[in-house]
Amino acid sequence: MSTDIDIAALAAALQARDRRALARGITLVESTRPDHRALAEELLASLSLPDTTAIRLGITGAPGVGKSTFIEAFGSHLTSLGRRVAVLAVDPSSSRTGGSILGDKTRMASLSRDPNAFIRPTPAGRSLGGVARRTREAMSLVEAAGFDVIIVETVGVGQSEYAVADMVDMFLLLVAPGGGDELQGIKRGIMELADLLVVNKADGALENAATNAAADYRNALNLMRPRISWWRVEVLLASSLKGTGLAEIWRAAQTYQSKFVSHDSDQSARADQAKRWLWEEIQDDLTAALRGDATIAPLIRALETKVGRRTVTPSAAAREILAAFLGRKN
Numbered sequence: 322m323s324t325d326i327d328i329a330a331l332a333a334a335l336q337a338r339d340r341r342a343l344a345r346g347i348t349l350v351e352s353t354r355p356d357h358r359a360l361a362e363e364l365l366a367s368l369s370l371p372d373t374t375a376i377r378l379g380i381t382g383a384p385g386v387g388k389s390t391f392i393e394a395f396g397s398h399l400t401s402l403g404r405r406v407a408v409l410a411v412d413p414s415s416s417r418t419g420g421s422i423l424g425d426k427t428r429m430a431s432l433s434r435d436p437n438a439f440i441r442p443t444p445a446g447r448s449l450g451g452v453a454r455r456t457r458e459a460m461s462l463v464e465a466a467g468f469d470v471i472i473v474e475t476v477g478v479g480q481s482e483y484a485v486a487d488m489v490d491m492f493l494l495l496v497a498p499g500g501g502d503e504l505q506g507i508k509r510g511i512m513e514l515a516d517l518l519v520v521n522k523a524d525g526a527l528e529n530a531a532t533n534a535a536a537d538y539r540n541a542l543n544l545m546r547p548r549i550s551w552w553r554v555e556v557l558l559a560s561s562l563k564g565t566g567l568a569e570i571w572r573a574a575q576t577y578q579s580k581f582v583s584h585d586s587d588q589s590a591r592a593d594q595a596k597r598w599l600w601e602e603i604q605d606d607l608t609a610a611l612r613g614d615a616t617i618a619p620l621i622r623a624l625e626t627k628v629g630r631r632t633v634t635p636s637a638a639a640r641e642i643l644a645a646f647l648g649r650k651n
Contacts, residue, residue, distance in 0.1 A: 328363045328364050347463075349361045365458060375469045376469065378470065378471065378492075379472075381474075388495055389410075404437070407472070408439070410474040439463060493519060497520070497522055498530035517555055519559050519570060520558050538556045555573055
């Protein structure tokens with residue numbers, strides 16, 4: 322991407338709902354080049370906040386649970402109601418090229434052609450648990466472009482879920498029929514993060530198994546302390562292929578959002594998210610500055626060798642590197 326970009330024109334086109342401008346803006350915020358980072362920050366600062374706040378949904382589930390099929394069906398249901406839906410799908414990255422492996426546009430072909438939907442696969446890179454570092458900025462851009470439902474799809478059940486839960490309003494856990502064995506395979510911590518649990522593939526030969534699984538999950542959730550005092554986690558059934566259960570899921574999301582706002586959580590939660598974003602940026606930028614400092618680089622390499630040989634502890638090495646870096650800056 323060229324650095325010869327008219328940021329004011331790009332921002333105006335983006336807020337006029339120009340999809341190409343939105344794609345260019347997201348490409349800009351995803352770039353790690355310092356000159357692009359400066360332009361990205363200028364773009365974000367130039368955007369005016371929308372009149373209404375979009376609903377931000379995080380969706381996760383183990384590989385094979387049918388996340389992409391569900392999101393396509395759910396997104397199509399929402400666009401049929403007049404909603405504008407943006408899907409930010411964080412893909413695993415190739416260790417060779419850094420590009421996305423799964424390619425969500427090919428897995429959501431029908432939704433990708435919907436004029437009221439926007440799908441953006443983002444390579445996870447080296448971000449924590451597969452959550453792209455710039456997902457938050459991409460969310461700001463699609464919200465500025467007038468999308469009122471933002472779905473963040475994660476790679477799978479793991480550390481990424483904690484990062485996603487910190488950047489969305491409602492967190493949805495998608496599970497497959499199976500009951501006991503499936504229940505044992507899901508980490509308690511992920512269950513505790515969920516605001517809504519959906520048993521997918523509730524159709525055909527799996528319909529009875531899905532009903533039994535839902536009962537098992539309800540029993541398990543009754544044994545857990547609610548994450549939020551004003552919300553009881555629901556367990557719903559859905560069939561992405563038949564399109565059943567989607568209206569109930571959307572009603573649950575709207576009910577949650579209404580309570581979210583009425584309990585004054587909207588502003589405080591978004592403020593807390595912004596503060597966490599601040600410190601993540603500080604951590605990322607400090608690490609980049611350390612690694613890019615030509616004077617400190619030899620010390621880092623030497624201490625990495627010592628840590629590898631166990632002649633120095635990681636904590637002691639970290640303190641020495643920071644002391645050298647901060648001492649040189651003062």
